[in-house]
Amino acid sequence: MKGFIFDLDGVLLSTDELHYQAWKRIADKVGIPFDRKDNDRLRGVSREASLEIILEKYDGQLSAAEKEDLCNEKNEYYKELLHTLNEDTIDPAVRDTLSFLRKEGYRLAVGSSSKNTKTILQRTKLADYFDAVSDGNNITKSKPDPEVFLKAAEYLFLKPEECFVVEDAEAGIDAAVAGGFCPIGIGPASRYRKTKFPIGKISELKEIAVKAEPQLQK
Numbered sequence: 001m002k003g004f005i006f007d008l009d010g011v012l013l014s015t016d017e018l019h020y021q022a023w024k025r026i027a028d029k030v031g032i033p034f035d036r037k038d039n040d041r042l043r044g045v046s047r048e049a050s051l052e053i054i055l056e057k058y059d060g061q062l063s064a065a066e067k068e069d070l071c072n073e074k075n076e077y078y079k080e081l082l083h084t085l086n087e088d089t090i091d092p093a094v095r096d097t098l099s100f101l102r103k104e105g106y107r108l109a110v111g112s113s114s115k116n117t118k119t120i121l122q123r124t125k126l127a128d129y130f131d132a133v134s135d136g137n138n139i140t141k142s143k144p145d146p147e148v149f150l151k152a153a154e155y156l157f158l159k160p161e162e163c164f165v166v167e168d169a170e171a172g173i174d175a176a177v178a179g180g181f182c183p184i185g186i187g188p189a190s191r192y193r194k195t196k197f198p199i200g201k202i203s204e205l206k207e208i209a210v211k212a213e214p215q216l217q218k
């Protein structure tokens with residue numbers, strides 16, 4: 001194994017609450033019931049697919065243009081909320097683990113559905129830990145399609161079978177399996193039957209990394 005591809009949201013940090021507040025504003029405006037339990041179903045799902053899930057409780061009909069406007073409005077509000085992120089948002093164990101993996105010779109990438117990935121990495125000062133970023137801006141199909149991870153592996157000049165994928169969402173684990181990656185599940189994904197290595201906390205990656213004996217030792 002030579003690389004680790006990290007999902008962003010739910011693995012490196014959690015922006016669940018910010019997504020919730022932004023979608024709640026949209027749901028209230030349209031008059032759709034929406035709570036934190038509904039928000040859990042949006043984890044790892046693209047912006048457009050998230051709106052479709054929210055609209056399951058809507059009686060009326062919206063045109064494609066109206067849906068696009070709602071997605072854009074949600075994103076504008078979400079981007080405002082992203083200003084609350086900073087270096088301290090990140091659990092120190094995340095930085096420690098990423099540093100360790102780099103020292104062991106692994107190449108690291110982010111594989112996220114979010115089109116705001118680069119802003120989030122910059123605001124939290126995580127950008128420099130990664131050799132590559134594959135996100136919602138360079139894909140046409142979201143998880144559970146493997147495209148986002150296949151692109152990440154390509155950017156790392158590695159084959160899928162040489163990379164672990166670290167995910168918190170079942171859709172992400174499905175994407176990793178479909179692409180031929182080795183799936184590591186954290187949080188809800190640690191209880192998913194398709195997860196090869198379930199972990200309780202991110203620092204457990206160190207042990208997995210040492211056992212996998214990277215061939216790119218510095």
Ligand code: B16
Nearest residue numbers: 008009043044045047112113114115
């Ligand atoms: P954006 P991940 C996902 O990130 C989030 O989990 C999901 O809730 C969000 O809808 C999606 O990104 C798109 O985000 O609206 O910023 O493009 O888990 O794939 O890192």
Ligand code: MG
Nearest residue numbers: 007009010044
């Ligand atoms: Mg996620």
